[in-house]
Amino acid sequence: MPMLIPQDERELAIEILHAATALYTTTSVVDVLLDRIGWPDADGKLIDPSAGDGAFLVQALARLSTPKDDLVSLSRVHGWELHPGAVASGRERIVRHLQIKGWTLDVAQEGARRVIHEGDFLTDGPKEGCFRFIAGNPPFMRFGHLPEFFKSIYRQVLPDVARGDLLHAFLERCVQIMPEDGIIGCISSDRWLINETSANLRRCLGQKVGISHVARLDASTSFYQPKSRRRGSPPRIHPVEIVLQPSKCALQRLTDAPVSPDGVVGEVAETPVLGDIATVRIAPWLGPHGIFVLDADKATALPQAELVPAVDTDDVDPEKDQLGTPTRYAIRTRRDIEPSPEVQGHLRGELGRMPKRGQRSTWWMPPETITLSLNKPALLIPRIGKRIRPIRLPAGILPINHNLYIIEGSGSVSLDAIEDILRSSATHAWLERNAPRLENGYFDIRSGLIRRIPVTDHSQQIH
Ligand SMILES: C[S@@+](CC[C@H](N)C(=O)[O-])C[C@H]1O[C@@H](n2cnc3c(N)ncnc32)[C@H](O)[C@@H]1O
Known part of the structure; x- marks a missing residue:
């Protein structure tokens, strides 16, 4: 310089x-x-x-x-x-x-x-x-x-x-x-x-x-x-x-x-931490409802090949922590391929409602690109909760709205073992000491926090 x-x-x-x-x-x-x-x-x-x-x-x-x-x-x-x-x-x-x-x-x-x-x-x-x-x-x-x-x-x-x-x-x-x-x-x-x-x-x-x-x-x-x-x-x-x-x-x-x-x-955890054994990602935000995310009845007018079932926390039964049947679909577009005429027609009619921060230069792309491959079962974790709530997500279902998304990492630790770690009392105790607190006993659960969860107490599950 x-x-x-x-x-x-x-x-x-x-x-x-x-x-x-x-x-x-x-x-x-x-x-x-x-x-x-x-x-x-x-x-x-x-x-x-x-x-x-x-x-x-x-x-x-x-x-x-x-x-x-x-x-x-x-x-x-x-x-x-x-x-x-x-x-x-x-x-x-x-x-x-x-x-x-x-x-x-x-x-x-x-x-x-x-x-x-x-x-x-x-x-x-x-x-x-x-x-x-x-x-x-x-x-x-x-x-x-x-x-x-x-x-x-x-x-x-x-x-x-x-x-x-x-x-x-x-x-x-x-x-x-x-x-x-x-x-x-x-x-x-x-x-x-x-x-x-x-x-x-x-x-x-x-x-x-x-x-x-x-x-x-x-x-x-x-x-x-x-x-x-x-x-x-x-x-x-x-x-x-x-x-x-x-x-x-x-x-x-x-x-x-x-x-x-x-x-x-x-606390600074001893390794290994959850980020070493699992892949933690953030679900995309696709903009306001009705543009890239549609209710099932609206989605029937569009080609199935361009749709993927999409879920948010309101699809989860809060008592059982189980996912219900998805009621919404996301339009999955690709930057390099123009969507079908039906999808183009729909998007042209709705994109006027997209706020500025969601607008993209390739007009048929959503605010955040869908990069999750969805080819494996996964866990969805709501970003705000009184505890970590891993919800089973079958392959092929897209979580949206910045929920956390976890799949097995490249090692040999199964999704079951990862779920057990996330539900364990040791993890909850760690969460209470380390997670930022929101009002009324809720925690702010972010991807970086999840990756730092120590898994040493679960050595029998990770070998
Ligand atoms: C400690 S360095 C940090 C740079 C960078 N954030 C990083 O962490 O690598 C502080 C920088 O603040 C700049 N700086 C000092 N006073 C400033 C001011 N009043 N407004 C904006 N920048 C200032 C300095 O020129 C210097 O480049």
Whole structure:
């Protein structure tokens, strides 16, 4: 990356700030954090408020379906970054990722420009409510060490509690813009959790959020420095990964009291975990009812070969946890083949009701492509429940609406054994300790959580 020659006070200040704060996160750490916040299991957009060279953004995009040159498919992921060189690196990284997915260069470049916004997150960042997922590794720098240019700007916009460190300002702003169903996953130094001088910040954040997970990270393997950064500058000390959620859903309250990052919240399992023995996927969202998902009577007008029975949690008998006879069908289209005239006629009549976020450039494709092969029996797990409820799903039936879908992995563990593990009291006890809580005793059950369930207690079943 060419060094930019500073031309004015602002550019010089940005260079100084970036040189002091750019410590990038390795993709393995990013992936675990994205799992912990459940990206992209629920609707909503994600933002990295200090994108650097785009590690979080590319890993977040890699979990979405981004069909060739479909700019709308990128619209859930956004990043903010102050430093022009880092913005360029981040955009290049996104372009490389999209080109590997088959995108043409100029469309990929336009996509990367739309994903990464160049600007100061603290002064020009998005306003409240737009981003359900916030993920990143915010910069940290003591307020007293900031270039004078930033001190004078931030003094006017930051509340007192956020002025100790740039990290405090980012945390305060992220919590402020987080919607009521939002979640924040970030990498930070542990000092704000422990120091007496951060008590006011903790109390202020604690009015809205609590902690759902906190764990230490290995500073020697979790980060790398951009090539432009001076060699030998010290790595971030005492890093932690932390997940914050609205207080009513969080596992631990945040108050002015110090928080130990070595606490019991968010256990790290010994291997093997369920992700080692089973394949866990998310069922597609196909848009509002009546477009790609039809009641059986409407579906009879369309060719059977283009339909697949589709089920949601309301098809499950809540007493017996058994699937009833499917009453709906999904239209299964393929990007490379135009659907039959009947399906085209139906879709043309209904697609006007598709919200913007569900519209695709290949007009006959649903918002999320059906990629589940459906050739084996599977388990459906409702995303919200007081316990994990594995429901048997015969081959050929499509779960929809972001329910979880589990099939046997490549090893020798049977679906019966996987179901037993999921229903076991050991798993339920683990769930109670580790799952984010919703209201009225319900848990937020996401794919990353399911993959992390330890299966060591069931060794007789997995050999
Ligand atoms: C610790 S790095 C993290 C980068 C990336 N999220 C990652 O984890 O690899 C922090 C980044 O924040 C940027 N930054 C610093 N202050 C900023 C501000 N006020 N607004 C937006 N970005 C900022 C820096 O230029 C730097 O690239």
